[in-house]
Structures are given as C-alpha cells and as structure tokens.
Amino acid sequence: QVQLVESGGGVVQPGRSLRLSCAASGFTFSDYALHWVRQAPGKGLEWVAVVWYDGVNKYYTDSVKGRFTISRDNSKNTLYLQMDRLRSEDTAVYFCATGGFAHFDYWGQGSLVSVSS
C-alpha cells in the first residue's frame, strides 16, 4: 500500500531554515509528480510546490518563491522541501502528496513547522 511519511518539522526562529523530508513506498516513485501542501493552524489547505517525476520541472506558490526549494531523490524514494528565510506565516502542518497533475490521491500524515521567536 502507498505510504508517505514526512519528517523534519519543528520549532524554528524567523529567518532561519528547515528541511522537510517525505519517504515514500508502495508505488513507483519515479513515475509520479509530488507535491507539498500546507495547512496553517485552524485554516484550510494551501498548495505549496510541485516537482515533476524527473525532478526537472518545479513550480511554487507565489508566497514561497525564492525562499523554498522542492527536490527529490528517485534513488531514495524521498521528496524534500528546503525552507529558507522562514516567516511566521509559514507556520503550518506540511503534507506531502502524490497523484500526478490533477487531484491528490495519497497524503502523508503531515509534519508541523512552527516559526516563532
């Protein structure tokens, strides 16, 4: 069965960096685009970034462009999100999700990132 397991979240000060990981299993990792979606406390879902199956094409929501970098290692079945220059408004649970370029079929359990001084 498909499993996505996020890790790397925690408490970080504004302006600092954090890297999230998402370990995948149960499907052919290199065949699928992968996404990060976040949810601020008590709020709705916000798409953050996507990386194509081959790791070449990447897109970001406007609020994280230039600060976040999505990447993947198909040899390790792992997705990453490097988050630099973090702001308080980046505080959220970050989910990795897959399913291609349409709907998100599978989600991880989420990793909480809290940006606070």
Add this chain to the structure above:
Amino acid sequence: EIVMTQSPATLSVSPGERATLSCRASQSIKSDLAWYQQKPGQAPRLLMFGASTRATGTPDRFSGGGSGTEFTLTISSLQSEDFAVYYCQQYNKWPPWTFGQGTKVEIK
C-alpha cells in the same frame, strides 16, 4: 489564479439526514474538480474526482455533481463518521492548484 469558494462555511445536520455542500469556481474548470474529507488531526482523504467519480473506498452515499463553475457534494444519509471538514480543489488550470476554504459538517 482560479479562486474556489465553498458554502456554507458550517452545515449542521442530524444523523440520517441529507447534506448538500456547494463549491463555486471563479472561471470554468469543466469537470476538473476533486473533493476531500478531513477529520481532526488527520490528513485529507480524496473522496471524489472528475466532479462525480468516487475514489476507491468512497461509500455510495457520497455523490458529486456539476460542471463549469458550480459543483455540489451530496451525502445522502449522514453517518457518524461523515462529520468532518470537506474541501473542493480544482486542477483545470495550474499552477497553482487551488482549494476552497472548506465546509464543516457538524452534528445538529
């Protein structure tokens, strides 16, 4: 960017009753719409895609309809496990993929 608007924000329904949730897109998205269910402390779960196709494991008391800019999710007879927050999401024009703000279905 396509803006998705859900209504109502909260829907109070008694178990066994019917619930109808609405989702509107700011421009036509054909049938490129998905619905998700999220319970407290859990990840979202895909319920429907293509506006009206049930995902694997979605009970047939859930039905989706609509096309263009107006969509609905209907739960024919609410069960205790259906009380949750529901989100719509468009995938017609991306990036970005966009979600509605959610509808909370609560026990009346």
